[in-house]
Amino acid sequence: MASPSEGIRDWFVLAIESAISNRYGESGLDRQQIINSISTPKKEFGDLSSSVAIRISKGLKRKPDEIAAEIADGIAVSGMIKEVKAFGGYINATVDEVEYSKWVIEAVLREGDRYGSCSIGSGKKVLVEFPAVNPNKPWHIGHLRNALLGDSISNILEFCSYKVEREDYIDDLGIQMAEIVWGYQSVEKADKSKKFDHWIGEQYVRINRRMESEEGAKEKISEVSKRMEMSGTEESRLARDLSMNCAMAQYETAYSYGIYHDVMIWESDIVHAKLLERALGVGMEMGALNKPSVGKNAGCIVFNLDSVRSFAREFENPNEHEKVIMRSDGTATYVAKDLAFHMWKLGILDAKFEYKEVLLQKNGKTLYSTADSGRELDFGHADTVVNIIGSAQKYPQLILKAVLSLAGYSEAANRIVHVAYGEVSVDSGSLSGRSGGWIGEGKSYTADVLLEEAKKKAEEATEKSKKIEDRKLVAAISTEVGRAAIKFEYLKVSPEKPVIFSWSTALNFEGNSGPYCMYSYARAGRILKKGGYGYGKLEAGDYAAVGRGYDFELIKLMGSAGDAIRKAAEEYATNVIADYVINLTSIFSKFYESTPVIGSKEQPFRMELVHAYMITLSNMLRLLGIKTVEEM
């Protein structure tokens, strides 16, 4: 269903459209242009505004003011819009605050925790892949950006009626894992006091140092890598075991942040399913890939870049002609594996993966994993594939799409979305797993340590507030507050912006922050509690208590919650939600300061308004993965 603000806007658009055609006949404007002309102006101008008059004034060779006035005259006010007038070339409309408040508040209370949702997804399946961390290190603050984006984008899509599958790709056959397997006999004994991912991450850094100094290490690792791909070898078992241990330790981190997956897809299972051979077969057959017998890439399977120059500007470099997909020794490059995997994701190739249950997660859903034996389940063949991957990988993502297009699957290629996010770095440089940049000095830059720090800070704040006696409650609340602080700081910035991490920014509890939003919710709840809120239905007459102050500002913004969610879903942008929440909570703070609820003669209406606010706010925060608490 349309959100209240959409309803009003649609009405305004149609009214303008017919007023224009009645007065001037064909204006040359299409409906989309009228929609684009509409904005929400400063409140002294009204609630809705359109600049169409300025736009068509030139064609009509008349002053914008006059045209705006004529259009405004041609619009008959209805129940919801009480005034339309022209000013400075703009056509400004004022909604009837009583009617509109009734509409919004009733919609919020009726829809409850579904308020703001929409049906644009219409049950289509979206496969969201995140966070793609190699299973040889803990999540650092950069991986966390990926995970939080993936989780929140999944929430948003789900709320828009997409069927979302949260998938984690486990690269247990990658070069990084081969290096670990190669160096494994020389590493320290497992330190049981450390989380496995932290321990193995440290070992990986040591192994890397050894690799650099040791003669012939590269060749040996390549040998290990080949044996890892074969079933039944010692190397393949070790790689899988270590990866699983590490992945499980990483999931501990994920769960501590409230992030869940539906299925783990293992690279080794993709290899065993022979997806790669089939994918390359299709590519060759369709002429997208070929195997040159002469030249520098003789014996490889390559993708001809000359044929896709116009596909994207990235391919404009005339010095590049071929992209190697399969090496002359028969091993696959990253792009080859990704191609095969995506053909499965999109339902182009069908693989009979077997799945086993890994564990029942706290969100009530079972985590599944591909396995050598198990049962067949309905994962994959998605309508849309969303890949949360750093912007450094734009080029290979484009190659992937280009190959698919050339192989005759351009429609499928268009169903792949790359959410490219900017890198997270620290002052001291990169967070690379190889060099151990994530270990840092003093505090490590892991997601685990970050959450610990946030909890600590939240605990101090919670204790200072002295509202809560129960120690256990303090701990539980601090966990939520700490999580919220981190999540909000990550999700409020546009994904593509690079981020330089700083502890004080990540742990912000004031102003535009997660804790601020939660605090606002807790205060609102206190009003209802103290005021003896009875969840009674308002009489129609009660809405007459709405004013033109912050109460109506709140209602207007609440009415547009659905617009924000839809925009966030269409753009895969969490910051749209965060921005909305900042505006909403900030208006509520002003309302709270200026407008007494309990004991006022408008109490019934204002209580209901506060209730509707809490519903709207918690729905929005939930999309960011933030849980509200009653007190903090």
Next chain:
RNA sequence: GGGCAUGUGGCGUAAUUUGGAUAGCGCAUCGGGCUUCGGACCCGAGGGUUGCGGGUUCAAAUCCCGUCAUGCCCGCCA
């Protein structure tokens, strides 16, 4: 060499896709506000040639051209 991304008050960011009224918000700074629903708050002040230079337009942070800075990508690495 080719390409991509980013650049907005001291710092961090919103608005850029779809041009529109005084560029919104937070931190920091300065000055105010708790005998009324929770001060993780609110009110006020100062602080901006939206990297720079052109162009298009009645109107440019937004579109176009050029340019600078930073980061990334362009491998039989992943």
